[in-house]
Structure formats: structure tokens, C-alpha cells
Amino acid sequence: MNRHARFSLLLGLSALVAVAVFGFSPEKLSAQSAGDVTFAADVAPILQASCQECHNPEGVGPMSLLTYEEVRPWAPMIREKVSTREMPPWHVDKNVGIQQFKNDVSLSDGEIEKIVQWVDSGAPLGNPADLPPPLEWPSGEDWRLESLLGRPPDLIVPSTSFDVVANGLDQWHTPVVEIEGLDGPRWVLANETKPSYPLGRRVTHHANSSVLRVVDGEEQRAGFSNFGIGKPYDIYPLNTGMMVQPGDQLSWNIHYYPIGQEVIGEVAEVGLWFYPEDEPPQFATAGDQSFGSYRSDDQEMVIPPNSRQITQGIHVLQQNARIHSFRVHEHLIGTGQSLEAVYPDGRVEILGKAGWHPSWHITYLYEDHVAPLLPKGTVLIITAWYDNTENNPWNPDPNTWVVHGRRTGDEMSHMWIGISYFDDGQFEYLVAERERVLEELGIATAGEEDGG
Ligand code: HEC
Known part of the structure; x- marks a missing residue:
């Protein structure tokens, strides 16, 4: 236990002692602290953990929520969006079904309660000394899985390029491209899709791909990668992978929408992370x-x-x-x-x-x-x-x-x-x-x- 942890434990214990000696009920304690919910001590850590990944100056969110000055004008809207669970975007019904997900970004009831209390008490800054140190946010140029898996993709498969008009109707781009750079069969452990940055990200509504393989003259197709807002990557379960081999193709289905500015030569990429060549997974996924x-x-x-x-x-x-x-x-x-x-x-x-x-x-x-x-x-x-x-x-x-x-x-x-x-x-x-x-x-x- 470090000094800090021991100190908090002591504080916790003395609070318990206070309850025992003076007969404070836990309700009273929490009612008392309700007015003390501050941006610096309580809300900023929640925004860092659950919002800033998208709400930073380069993220997909419409506004940045890094500093108190940026957040303060949005306080009432934030209260509404978090209490209706529209934000962060996680639309699983919490009342039924399995609830353990690898990519769960939802807030706990306690976190929502904290944000609501903070807004209702006038959205105070609190003591700036309590602010957590600011985080560095990856730019849209980076592969998100790189930090999770500890290395860049083992293979990158680009789509063909496409010119997106400035104004007009939505456009579809459906090229079929060879997966180049494979010496033999490899097992995919994870994949991520990345349009170009920054413009490609703004014009790409979704970009999906399937693996196409011809077996005995018959075409087989397996749904592979997806990019839509909120969905850039896929990681297969432990010991499970998707096999790709020389001759396989990626069949793309990309949906672009015009943003008032022409985007020339847009290319989406899929990054592939492989299992080690000598340790293939036991199971194949469809x-x-x-x-x-x-x-x-x-x-x-x-x-x-x-x-x-x-x-x-x-x-x-x-x-x-x-x-x-x-x-x-x-x-x-x-x-x-x-x-x-x-x-x-x-x-x-x-x-x-x-x-x-x-x-x-x-x-x-x-x-x-x-x-x-x-x-x-x-x-x-x-x-x-x-x-x-x-x-x-x-x-x-x-x-x-x-x-x-x-x-x-x-x-x-x-x-x-x-x-x-x-x-x-x-x-x-x-x-x-x-x-x-x-x-x-x-x-x-x-x-x-x-x-x-
Ligand atoms: C995965 C990305 C992502 C995360 C995480 C995320 N947001 Fe958002 N947020 C968006 C996008 C995109 C929009 C605009 C489209 C929409 O409303 O669905 C948005 C819209 C909003 C709006 C409405 C803005 C408007 O003008 O209508 C608020 C308020 C908001 N987010 C707050 C939050 C808060 C607070 C969190 C964390 C608790 C959060 N968001 C987490 C991407 C995200």
C-alpha cells in the first residue's frame, strides 16, 4: 500500500468512526456532500474516462469537453443526455440480457447521479487543485488498437480511391481488392477500419468489408470489418480467429455523404493484427x-x-x-x-x-x-x-x-x-x-x- 492509499484508508476509517460516535446516518452524509460535487473533483474524471475520447478538438463529437470553460455552457444539455443514457452512446437495455461487454462505455448509475447533482447545484468548478492532469488524446490518424494490442497492424489493406463530391446525393463505393502481402494462411486476431484523416472521417458514413474466397469454383463470403460512427474495430474471442490466405479478396461496401467540400482520392484502410505464425488459434470464426x-x-x-x-x-x-x-x-x-x-x-x-x-x-x-x-x-x-x-x-x-x-x-x-x-x-x-x-x-x- 502506498502512502496515498494508506491516507485515504485512514480518512475512510475516521469517517466510519464519526458515524459510529456521532450517529450520522449514511443518508445524511451523502446529502451533505451533494452540494459539494464539483467539476474539478468529481465531474472531470468522469468526462476523461467516458466522453473526451470523442469530445476532443479532433474527435467525432460535435464539441470539445476538455476544460471547465468548454464544459460549463453545455451543463444542462449534458445533464439531459447522460440521464436519458443517450450519451455516451451505448444503447443496450440494462434491464434484460447479458451485460458484460468488452467495449462497454456506459456510465454507472452513481456517475450519472454525480453529474445530475453537479448541474443541479449550479455546475461549480470547485478547487482547481483537485483537477486531474489533462489527458493526451490520440489523433484520428492513429490506429486505436495500437495502444490496446501494443503494436501497429501486421498488414494494412487499402480500398481503391474515390472522389467524394462536395454537394449532392450520398455515394456508394464497392470495390473488390486483393489482400496483398500474404505468404501463406494467417489467422486474424483483430481488425480495425480507418478512413483518411481528417476529411475521410467526416465523409465516411460507414465502410464495411467481407472476405471473399473462391472454393471449388464457388464464392464464399464472410463479414469481416466495419466502420461506422462508434464502431472502428473488432477483436475475436480468445483462441479464435478468421483465416485469410493468398488469393483472398476484400469486398468493400462504403457509404459516403457529401460535406460541402470535395474530397479527392479518399482511401479507407483495414488494419489486420495476426496471431503468431507458429501459434494459430484453435477455433475459426464465421x-x-x-x-x-x-x-x-x-x-x-x-x-x-x-x-x-x-x-x-x-x-x-x-x-x-x-x-x-x-x-x-x-x-x-x-x-x-x-x-x-x-x-x-x-x-x-x-x-x-x-x-x-x-x-x-x-x-x-x-x-x-x-x-x-x-x-x-x-x-x-x-x-x-x-x-x-x-x-x-x-x-x-x-x-x-x-x-x-x-x-x-x-x-x-x-x-x-x-x-x-x-x-x-x-x-x-x-x-x-x-x-x-x-x-x-x-x-x-x-x-x-x-x-x-
Ligand atoms: C463514441 C463517441 C462519443 C462519446 C464516448 C460521447 N459522445 Fe457525446 N456525442 C458524440 C456525437 C457524435 C454526438 C453528435 C451526434 C449525436 O448526438 O448522436 C454527440 C452529442 C453529444 C451531446 C449533444 C450535443 C448537441 O449539440 O446536441 C452532448 C451534450 C454530449 N454528446 C455529451 C457527452 C457526454 C457528457 C459524454 C460522456 C459522458 C459523451 N457525450 C460521450 C460522440 C460521443
Whole structure:
């Protein structure tokens, strides 16, 4: 224990003693400290941890939130956005489903409470000596995974270049490019997508890619990388990877929107991080696969004016599987989706549920120890909600019928699921391994919970 920690422990103990001796109730203590919530001591650390990554002068957020002077005018708006959980962007329903994610950026109830108290008490600065030292924010030129994985990408695959017009309609760019620079098969551990900086980042609405491979004359496609606001990278679960080999191609699907300034020669790049050549992972992932949330294109997806609707897609898994991530995709009328499993033994479990906001494409990456393990025969039910009323702020016209289609004004609804498939031997191994890990972490397994 260092001196500082020992000192805080002493302070903590003396507070306890004060409670014991003078009979202060904990409620009184917290009510008393409510007025003392300050920017310097309480709010700045929260903004550093959860907001500044985007809200810095070069980030994707519309304003910088680094200093008290920058934050103060936004205080009421910040109060609103954090208490409705619109910010930070994390739209998982906290009341149902698995809640452990690798990329969770949400605030705790206590943090939200602190921000609300701070704004309600006049948003004071407090003692400037309490301010945490400012953080350095990486520029949009850097790979974000570089700091997480400790090295730059092992291979960079660029798209072909594209000229984005200054004004006009959205543009699509769908080149297919060779993955160059591979001597043999390599296993991808993680990937990240990066448009050019700064202009490319501003014009790129999304940039996704799939790996294309021709096997026995047949084209195979695996969902690979995604870039949308809030979603630059993917990390596969431990010991799991996606294999790429010479001859494979990346098939891009890039959506640009004009920003009033021409952007010439825009190129997006995907950075690949590999497993060591002599230590390939045990398991292969199928990548991101699309699961529909309605029965067929023309059936069901007809949403009358001024109405709400629900559709469901039902998928029976033909193989044992593990889901490591999910991402909601809808257009303007959809408001969210849930993912539910009905196991072969009849047990029903909601795996996740998230709201949909058209400007955010967030992939929710499960922590490895909770990534659902689903025996073959498990039924996945994807439920989607739609709001074609004026209460939906994104709805362009609540008085029209909405049908299924690709155009932005039509509706679409599917869930992108990061999934891997296993034979029975592999699956048994993974189930046993999971039980071992949960025991090690001191977490009861699903079976035991059921009994209790
Ligand atoms: C992943 C990036 C990201 C993070 C993290 C993030 N924001 Fe934002 N924020 C945005 C973007 C982009 C917008 C504008 C688009 C939108 O509202 O969805 C925005 C909008 C806002 C707005 C509304 C501004 C306006 O003019 O309407 C507020 C207030 C805000 N953020 C505060 C916060 C706070 C406070 C946090 C942390 C607790 C935070 N944000 C975390 C990216 C982010």
C-alpha cells in the first residue's frame, strides 16, 4: 500500500468512526456532500474516462469537453443526455440480457447521479487543485488498437480511391481488392477500419468489408470489418480467429455523404493484427452474419401510417455455435431489436436487447466468459420494434406506408451476429472450459442458477 492509499484508508476509517460516535446516518452524509460535487473533483474524471475520447478538438463529437470553460455552457444539455443514457452512446437495455461487454462505455448509475447533482447545484468548478492532469488524446490518424494490442497492424489493406463530391446525393463505393502481402494462411486476431484523416472521417458514413474466397469454383463470403460512427474495430474471442490466405479478396461496401467540400482520392484502410505464425488459434470464426428479424421480405414488413409494429425472425441453428457480438441494423422507423435463445432443453434466455439510433452503428462485443454457447438445435428469435408515428424523431413522414427495401426511406431490419461454429468435440471442450473459467471467477454457471 502506498502512502496515498494508506491516507485515504485512514480518512475512510475516521469517517466510519464519526458515524459510529456521532450517529450520522449514511443518508445524511451523502446529502451533505451533494452540494459539494464539483467539476474539478468529481465531474472531470468522469468526462476523461467516458466522453473526451470523442469530445476532443479532433474527435467525432460535435464539441470539445476538455476544460471547465468548454464544459460549463453545455451543463444542462449534458445533464439531459447522460440521464436519458443517450450519451455516451451505448444503447443496450440494462434491464434484460447479458451485460458484460468488452467495449462497454456506459456510465454507472452513481456517475450519472454525480453529474445530475453537479448541474443541479449550479455546475461549480470547485478547487482547481483537485483537477486531474489533462489527458493526451490520440489523433484520428492513429490506429486505436495500437495502444490496446501494443503494436501497429501486421498488414494494412487499402480500398481503391474515390472522389467524394462536395454537394449532392450520398455515394456508394464497392470495390473488390486483393489482400496483398500474404505468404501463406494467417489467422486474424483483430481488425480495425480507418478512413483518411481528417476529411475521410467526416465523409465516411460507414465502410464495411467481407472476405471473399473462391472454393471449388464457388464464392464464399464472410463479414469481416466495419466502420461506422462508434464502431472502428473488432477483436475475436480468445483462441479464435478468421483465416485469410493468398488469393483472398476484400469486398468493400462504403457509404459516403457529401460535406460541402470535395474530397479527392479518399482511401479507407483495414488494419489486420495476426496471431503468431507458429501459434494459430484453435477455433475459426464465421465472422459477422446477417440474421433477419422478419419472416421474408414482402411478408410482414408492411408498416401502416401512424402505427407501431413488431416483427420476428426465427432461425434454427444447424450447428453448435458461439456468439461473440451483435449489432442492430434498421433504417428510420426501427427503434430496436432483441436477441433471444430457446435452448434444446426448453430454457429461454434473452441474450441482448438494444435500441437503434440511425446515426450509431455499435457492435456489442461480449466478454469472453459470457459469450453465449448454443448447442445445435437452439432457436434464435430476433424481435424488431418499429415506430411509424410522430413520436419517432427520425420518422420522415408518419403518414406513409413503410415497406421493406434498400433505400433509406424504406425499412430494413436484421441483426449482424459475430458467430463461430463448432463440431461436437470442440463444443464439449468449450462448455467444459467455460465452466472452469466461471468457477475460477467465482461465478455460478447457468445450470446452478436454475437450481437456485
Ligand atoms: C463514441 C463517441 C462519443 C462519446 C464516448 C460521447 N459522445 Fe457525446 N456525442 C458524440 C456525437 C457524435 C454526438 C453528435 C451526434 C449525436 O448526438 O448522436 C454527440 C452529442 C453529444 C451531446 C449533444 C450535443 C448537441 O449539440 O446536441 C452532448 C451534450 C454530449 N454528446 C455529451 C457527452 C457526454 C457528457 C459524454 C460522456 C459522458 C459523451 N457525450 C460521450 C460522440 C460521443
